[in-house]
Amino acid sequence: MRTRARHLLRLLAGCRRGVSAVEFALALPLFVGVMGAGIEVSFLLLAQVKVQRLATMTADLVARDGASDRRLSEAQVYDILYAMDVAASPLEIRNRGRVIVSAVMGQDENDDGEGDVNQIMWQRFDGALTRAPQLMGCWSISDVAAGIPRQLNAGEPLFHAQVSYAYEPVFSDTFVQWLQVPPVITRTASFRGRGAIYHPVLAVEGYAPKDNCLSPDGL
Numbered sequence: 001m002r003t004r005a006r007h008l009l010r011l012l013a014g015c016r017r018g019v020s021a022v023e024f025a026l027a028l029p030l031f032v033g034v035m036g037a038g039i040e041v042s043f044l045l046l047a048q049v050k051v052q053r054l055a056t057m058t059a060d061l062v063a064r065d066g067a068s069d070r071r072l073s074e075a076q077v078y079d080i081l082y083a084m085d086v087a088a089s090p091l092e093i094r095n096r097g098r099v100i101v102s103a104v105m106g107q108d109e110n111d112d113g114e115g116d117v118n119q120i121m122w123q124r125f126d127g128a129l130t131r132a133p134q135l136m137g138c139w140s141i142s143d144v145a146a147g148i149p150r151q152l153n154a155g156e157p158l159f160h161a162q163v164s165y166a167y168e169p170v171f172s173d174t175f176v177q178w179l180q181v182p183p184v185i186t187r188t189a190s191f192r193g194r195g196a197i198y199h200p201v202l203a204v205e206g207y208a209p210k211d212n213c214l215s216p217d218g219l
Helices: 002-014 019-066 074-082 173-178
Strands: 097-107 117-126 157-166 184-192
Touching: 019 074, 019 097, 019 157, 019 184, 074 097, 074 117
Parallel strands: none
Antiparallel strands: 097 117, 097 157, 157 184
């Protein structure tokens, strides 16, 4: 019996059939981590591209009629803001994001023929992420635009769009924290008015202005 036991122990000590399985088990967490991080990065890049595209599209659409004889109406603003549901798909911008549209114009306050201050003429808001940073500011608190990199000429209209989105990790917050990605992705875009004459947004019955910076739907 002892001889047989010693024989079995020698066979077990010389067996190498489980080595590959052990090596795979040890390497599996690292492999899964690398794959997970790669997939997370892909979705992060997609989210950033979608957010930037929505900001550019929004600013461009508003700039087309925001300073022209055709005039931008509240109904058109509604349509532009509703476009976030389609343009940002599959991101849930309405539930996890915020769109802020601002019309800014240079003002000559000291009558020297040059722009002295960038003034917010109007703003429109939509999206449930009311905690998103307002880079342009809230015009009901201050009508001075803080997010324009240069001083506009007197009477020069500019249309600015900010889109923010609270990124939802595909796997875990650990990957996002490891990649040092801000929890809220924010992108902006600005376009000069297609025309040189500024007009306020045209009022339309049944379309209340979405100008409340604290409300999820802007109303």
